[in-house]
Amino acid sequence: MAIKDYIRERFFPQMWCPGCGHGIILNGLIKAVEELGLNKNDIVMVSGIGCSARISGYLDFHTMHTLHGRALAFATGIKMSRPELNVLVPMGDGDALAIGGNHFIHAARRNIDMTAIVMNNRVYGMTGGQYSPLSGYGTLATTAPYTNIDHPFDVVDLAVAVGATFVARSTTYHIRQLTDLIKKAITHKGFSVVEILSQCPTYYGRKNKEGNAYEMMELMKQTTTPVGSEAKKQNHDLIETGVFVETDKPEYCTEYDKIIERAKKDN
Amino acid sequence: MNEKIIKFVQGNEACVEAAIYAGLGFFAGYPITPSTEIAELLSVRLPQTGGKFLQMEDEIASICAIIGASLTGNKVMTATSGPGFSLMQEALGYAVMAEIPCVIVNVQRGGPSTGNPTHVSQGDINQARWGTHGDHSIIVLTASNHQDVFSITVDAFNMAEMYRTPVILLFDEVVAHLREGLTIPEKGALDIVDRLKTSVKRGVDFHPYLPREDGRLPMSDFGGIHRYNVTGLFHDMWGFPSSDPKVVHGLLRHLVDKIENNVYDISRYKEYFLEDARTIFVSYGSSARSALHVVKNRRARGERIGLLELQTLWPFPAGIVREKCSEAQCIIVVEMNMGQVLQQVKTAVDNPDKVFLANRIDGELITPTDIRNIMRLIQGRGV
Ligand SMILES: Cc1ncc(C[n+]2csc(CCOP(=O)(O)OP(=O)(O)O)c2C)c(N)n1
Numbered sequence: 112m113a114i115k116d117y118i119r120e121r122f123f124p125q126m127w128c129p130g131c132g133h134g135i136i137l138n139g140l141i142k143a144v145e146e147l148g149l150n151k152n153d154i155v156m157v158s159g160i161g162c163s164a165r166i167s168g169y170l171d172f173h174t175m176h177t178l179h180g181r182a183l184a185f186a187t188g189i190k191m192s193r194p195e196l197n198v199l200v201p202m203g204d205g206d207a208l209a210i211g212g213n214h215f216i217h218a219a220r221r222n223i224d225m226t227a228i229v230m231n232n233r234v235y236g237m238t239g240g241q242y243s244p245l246s247g248y249g250t251l252a253t254t255a256p257y258t259n260i261d262h263p264f265d266v267v268d269l270a271v272a273v274g275a276t277f278v279a280r281s282t283t284y285h286i287r288q289l290t291d292l293i294k295k296a297i298t299h300k301g302f303s304v305v306e307i308l309s310q311c312p313t314y315y316g317r318k319n320k321e322g323n324a325y326e327m328m329e330l331m332k333q334t335t336t337p338v339g340s341e342a343k344k345q346n347h348d349l350i351e352t353g354v355f356v357e358t359d360k361p362e363y364c365t366e367y368d369k370i371i372e373r374a375k376k377d378n
Numbered sequence: 379m380n381e382k383i384i385k386f387v388q389g390n391e392a393c394v395e396a397a398i399y400a401g402l403g404f405f406a407g408y409p410i411t412p413s414t415e416i417a418e419l420l421s422v423r424l425p426q427t428g429g430k431f432l433q434m435e436d437e438i439a440s441i442c443a444i445i446g447a448s449l450t451g452n453k454v455m456t457a458t459s460g461p462g463f464s465l466m467q468e469a470l471g472y473a474v475m476a477e478i479p480c481v482i483v484n485v486q487r488g489g490p491s492t493g494n495p496t497h498v499s500q501g502d503i504n505q506a507r508w509g510t511h512g513d514h515s516i517i518v519l520t521a522s523n524h525q526d527v528f529s530i531t532v533d534a535f536n537m538a539e540m541y542r543t544p545v546i547l548l549f550d551e552v553v554a555h556l557r558e559g560l561t562i563p564e565k566g567a568l569d570i571v572d573r574l575k576t577s578v579k580r581g582v583d584f585h586p587y588l589p590r591e592d593g594r595l596p597m598s599d600f601g602g603i604h605r606y607n608v609t610g611l612f613h614d615m616w617g618f619p620s621s622d623p624k625v626v627h628g629l630l631r632h633l634v635d636k637i638e639n640n641v642y643d644i645s646r647y648k649e650y651f652l653e654d655a656r657t658i659f660v661s662y663g664s665s666a667r668s669a670l671h672v673v674k675n676r677r678a679r680g681e682r683i684g685l686l687e688l689q690t691l692w693p694f695p696a697g698i699v700r701e702k703c704s705e706a707q708c709i710i711v712v713e714m715n716m717g718q719v720l721q722q723v724k725t726a727v728d729n730p731d732k733v734f735l736a737n738r739i740d741g742e743l744i745t746p747t748d749i750r751n752i753m754r755l756i757q758g759r760g761v
């Protein structure tokens with residue numbers, strides 16, 4: 112199928128700024144779904160609130176645009192009711208890890224089979240460039256005019272620590288890798304996290320003098336390296352990309368089916 | 379033939395049995411006194427019926443999960459008390475806006491804050507009406523005894539489907555924890571409203587937010603044959619966000635009118651000795667038990683006194699209250715708060731000066747003696 116078979120043209124033009132990384136993620140996600148040969152009718156996309164969260168409206172899946180931070184909780188109700196569906200949950204960094212941090216760690220802990228995609232632009236784009244828990248120490252934001260003193264999460268470390276069974280990272284510069292990782296995450300049975308470093312030229316880029324979208328993506332190329340590479344040993348500041356964890360653990364919906372069997376037998 | 383099942387249970391269990399009777403398929407919750415028994419009992423009962431019970435990380439997650447589950451075609455419920463109910467308000471508004479059927483039980487405790495967890499109160503009447511932001515309308519029901527808890531819970535599920543709206547069951551600690559007999563009606567004895575599903579065929583453009591002529595809005599199970607968008611933003615008939623003034627105005631009117639225009643169908647109440655009553659108690663929940671006790675005693679002595687027991691609190695049945703109280707010389711609202719229903723009754727009747735409050739706000743059940751003493755004060759006879 113062509114890209115346009117996956118989108119809702121009625122909804123275009125999209126609302127993102129020129130150069131916003133979120134559009135590249137939309138593109139990679141469509142490619143991933145297409146290459147996996149998934150039926151649009153078998154995909155549910157649940158998003159929260161943010162520039163990132165608007166991704167759901169553009170896609171011709173079953174789409175639910177929910178509340179800031181709560182997408183995983185809504186998605187849990189859907190997945191538990193219809194375990195056969197592929198549930199994709201794109202989230203902004205603030206969405207997933209500030210207001211939604213509690214749902215993020217608990218969904219991962221349960222190992223419920225869904226794909227969380229953290230569209231990490233290190234800023235609250237939608238509300239105009241305030242710092243997020245991913246902005247990082249020493250950055251600037253509209254609410255950190257004297258520099259940010261908040262230390263960031265490492266999304267990958269966090270996801271691993273709380274029990275996600277597939278954890279990966281890519282960037283909008285690495286569109287092929289990004290697509291492959293989303294494919295792997297969707298195929299994985301269990302809670303998958305893919306962090307994708309995205310660019311917000313309008314706020315993060317401007318405030319932190321990282322230049323335009325092109326320059327921001329160039330910077331992503333320079334500051335990242337494949338996981339386990341020699342370069343990382345030389346330069347500890349490099350951000351690793353690739354797959355960090357891929358393990359098996361009892362999946363929540365499957366386990367609940369066993370509960371039903373047990374309850375029916377005991378009754 | 380089904381056999382009648384008679385049980386000796388708490389009000390919370392009556393609610394659980396009724397939810398299952400009504401077809402509950404999914405529950406998510408977080409433990410909180412005095413509602414916890416509902417979650418505990420459902421963790422046993424739901425999987426026995428093939429349904430699903432989830433203990434979530436908090437009340438926000440709980441209500442979000444049931445909203446998601448409802449979209450896929452399930453009948454859903456969550457249960458909580460004041461602090462948890464406060465946390466649920468944002469998502470409650472989402473269910474109003476996206477028109478997603480769900481039932482939310484709030485077994486009231488004393489508030490504000492953590493308040494008086496193990497004691498009785500009826501302090502959340504206005505929160506249930508106005509807790510979530512923005513203009514909206516909502517259905518709030520209550521009951522005073524276990525048989526009524528059962529039937530009103532079934533009503534709650536039915537109205538949630540009928541009007542595609544969250545329905546709040548506002549019980550109180552006394553009714554929730556008191557043990558009394560409950561007869562579980564035979565299957566079919568009570569009407570059950572099932573989900574109204576669209577007849578639009580696969581491949582035909584489906585408008586998830588285009589009401590039928592009768593105002594009802596057929597649904598298509600999420601994940602089923604129609605793909606559509608659901609959002610908490612104002613939206614057009616496709617479920618796409620819109621800030622077009624016409625769309626915004628039309629949707630808000632629809633959300634309010636679908637409930638306010640049906641206030642008579644939604645109103646549930648019971649009346650005791652109202653025909654010739656000169657003094658009328660208006661009450662609900664466990665307070666109504668004490669009020670009824672006083673009414674029966676005084677009737678036995680020939681006094682013209684009666685009780686209007688409200689089971690629908692919102693939309694407030696103002697017309698019914700006005701009509702039933704039109705001949706009364708004295709109307710006494712019996713409740714366990716500082717006059718939340720009192721204000722509604724005063725607005726509803728012709729002469730607000732004849733409306734008085736008999737209340738208790740100390741976490742103890744208002745007793746028949748309390749009511750008698752307050753009546754003496756109202757009548758200027760001293761205690
Ligand atoms: C409960 C609540 N609080 C605050 C907001 C306002 N708000 C909307 S989006 C957003 C942050 C968005 O940042 P992020 O999740 O990183 O997504 P981005 O826009 O950067 O893609 C905030 C604070 C809201 N909608 N709801």
Ligand code: SF4
Binds near residue numbers: 130162163310312
């Ligand atoms: S504000 Fe930033 S995140 Fe939002 S659309 Fe513009 S570039 Fe993208």
Ligand SMILES: [Mg+2]
Binds near residue numbers: 230
């Ligand atoms: Mg962001």
